[in-house]
Amino acid sequence: MSITTSAPIATIASLSAHEGQTVTLRGWLYNLRASGKLLFPIFRDGTGTIQGIVPKAAVPEAVFETLKNLTLESSLTVTGKVRADSRAPSGFELDVEDVQVIQKVPVETPFPIQLKEAGVDFLMEHRHLWVRTPRQSAILRVRATIMRAAAEYFDTNGFIRTDPPILTPNACEGTSELFEMDYFDDDKAYLTQSGQLYIEATALALGKVYSFGPTFRAEKSKTRRHLTEFWMIEPEVAFLELDGLLNLAEGFITHIVTTVLAHHRADLKVIGKDVEKLEAVITPGGFPRVSYDEAHAMLETAFAEGKIEAPHTYGHDFGSPDETYISSQFDKPVMIHRYPAAFKAFYMQPDPLDPTKALCVDVLAPEGYGEIIGGSQRIHDYNLLKSRIEQHDLPLAAFQWYLDLRKYGSVPHSGFGMGIERAVAWICGLDHVRETIPFARTLNRIYP
RNA sequence: UCCUGAGUAGCUCAAUGGCAGAGCAUUCGGCUGUUAACCGAAGGGUUGUAGGUUCGAGUCCUACCUCAGGAGCCA
Numbered sequence: 001m002s003i004t005t006s007a008p009i010a011t012i013a014s015l016s017a018h019e020g021q022t023v024t025l026r027g028w029l030y031n032l033r034a035s036g037k038l039l040f041p042i043f044r045d046g047t048g049t050i051q052g053i054v055p056k057a058a059v060p061e062a063v064f065e066t067l068k069n070l071t072l073e074s075s076l077t078v079t080g081k082v083r084a085d086s087r088a089p090s091g092f093e094l095d096v097e098d099v100q101v102i103q104k105v106p107v108e109t110p111f112p113i114q115l116k117e118a119g120v121d122f123l124m125e126h127r128h129l130w131v132r133t134p135r136q137s138a139i140l141r142v143r144a145t146i147m148r149a150a151a152e153y154f155d156t157n158g159f160i161r162t163d164p165p166i167l168t169p170n171a172c173e174g175t176s177e178l179f180e181m182d183y184f185d186d187d188k189a190y191l192t193q194s195g196q197l198y199i200e201a202t203a204l205a206l207g208k209v210y211s212f213g214p215t216f217r218a219e220k221s222k223t224r225r226h227l228t229e230f231w232m233i234e235p236e237v238a239f240l241e242l243d244g245l246l247n248l249a250e251g252f253i254t255h256i257v258t259t260v261l262a263h264h265r266a267d268l269k270v271i272g273k274d275v276e277k278l279e280a281v282i283t284p285g286g287f288p289r290v291s292y293d294e295a296h297a298m299l300e301t302a303f304a305e306g307k308i309e310a311p312h313t314y315g316h317d318f319g320s321p322d323e324t325y326i327s328s329q330f331d332k333p334v335m336i337h338r339y340p341a342a343f344k345a346f347y348m349q350p351d352p353l354d355p356t357k358a359l360c361v362d363v364l365a366p367e368g369y370g371e372i373i374g375g376s377q378r379i380h381d382y383n384l385l386k387s388r389i390e391q392h393d394l395p396l397a398a399f400q401w402y403l404d405l406r407k408y409g410s411v412p413h414s415g416f417g418m419g420i421e422r423a424v425a426w427i428c429g430l431d432h433v434r435e436t437i438p439f440a441r442t443l444n445r446i447y448p
Numbered sequence: 449u450c451c452u453g454a455g456u457a458g459c460u461c462a463a464u465g466g467c468a469g470a471g472c473a474u475u476c477g478g479c480u481g482u483u484a485a486c487c488g489a490a491g492g493g494u495u496g497u498a499g500g501u502u503c504g505a506g507u508c509c510u511a512c513c514u515c516a517g518g519a520g521c522c523a
Contacts, residue, residue, distance in 0.1 A: 031483090031484080033481095033482050033483075033485055033486095034479085034482085034485090035479055035480060035481070035482055035485080035486085036478075036479040036480060037479085037480055038479090038480040038481070038482080039482095040481075040482050040483080040485085042483090051482085051483080053481080053482095055480065056480080057480090087481070087482090087483085088483090089483080107474080107475080108474090110458080110473070110474060112458070112459080112473095113459090114458095114459060114460090114472065114473060114484085115472090115484040116459075116460070116471090116472055116473085116484060117459085117460055117472095117484095118459060118460070119459080119460070119515090119516090120515080120516070121455095121514085121515055121516075122459070122460095124515095177521090193522095194523090215523085217521090217522070217523085219520095219521060219522070220449070220520095220521095221520085221521065221522070222516085222517070222518080222519095223517065223518065223519085223522095224517070224518095225522085225523080226521090226522075226523085227523090230523070231523095232523065317521090319519085319520090320518085320519080320520095362523095370522095370523085371522075371523060372523065373523075374522080374523065417523065418523070419522090419523030420523085421523080422523055423523090432517095433523095444514085444515070444516090445515095
């Protein structure tokens, strides 16, 4: 047996450009069907899958025997001629001429992930192998594009990326549970739960900035929408007020969805997402903008008509079922603005028309995926911010630097944060965020 | 933290309180167009753990463990 060294190396995704040519693929055995003297191995290489055809009479005995006895997920190089075939899902098949096994999966320890159904616990325990399956690979490709498109939107609109520290001396917002660790001799450090306060500083230095990195929440949330470690992209803009912030969020999401639709229709099909729902998001006309008061009125009507089970109490935050109902009324993300300040973060600017309201916005994804963006205009007045810190029983000393920003050339400014995993779950139509990140960290799982 | 549910073969799941089973996977055999291929055969079990009730417990009771998804909180 000899490998055909003269054949050019190709990827499965690029095979349409090699029709009629003999090429060498490098990858793994994804599946193998046999029919007597005819083998149908399916190869994958990370860019896609293709079925090979191996008639016993057409190849050397050793090639046939090697493939016939090969175990799934064994690594290999395979050489063959690319042939168009209407029976193939991708339109192409490979007439195998030669194969070289790089590492054969031992027969006594077969690849544990079957092509049939499996439970969540088992799959998460084998996440390092689960990522090889077509659906999971497709999700990770879409995730990569969402992250690229998100950064690209800011990079091409004059924003400077300024990443905040991950180790912080205190809570950014003073609310969430934080992961605590020793910081050398006496001090404690905490993993960041948001970079917002830091990029307010860089926004006043550079004008338009953003940060993009991991954040950590030690809250014991056990739902399909929560991870303890997740990625967040946050813009912060000097001289930007709430209306401008809504425009920014709208353009940002539109760009991301447009980019995904331009590059991942095949992946979305594998994942099972209805692309028409994404196409509806980017039709002209902008996203619906609903005030907290208007949203509350919607919920009152819905409850009176029996469309939601529990009434919404005015002055309280919306619950998960409330958000699901509101978002179900629109086929685009809905922007809910001007929540009561009482249950919102301490740094949010009061609405001059009604100081009990905050100039803030939550963007709810369609189809019940919940909040994907939270943002606000920030308090720029020194004395107001100081009194809010005191009202919230936050340690004034820790926020001295943050107050400095309101002492040295303060200006109105605004920003928001988008959780990447929730955006991926929505755009891909997944029922849990644990599939949106290569290795999810959740309340009960830190392996593998 | 609270509520609810689930733990049985490697995986997915069955089994009136009465002999612990099937499909898939694995191994062996058959098949020249299969699409999570199909057909035949074989191997594979301390029913999550510890107690209890009973002639008899996978099944009923108690405690615990693990996981799940919902609430709260959030992106």
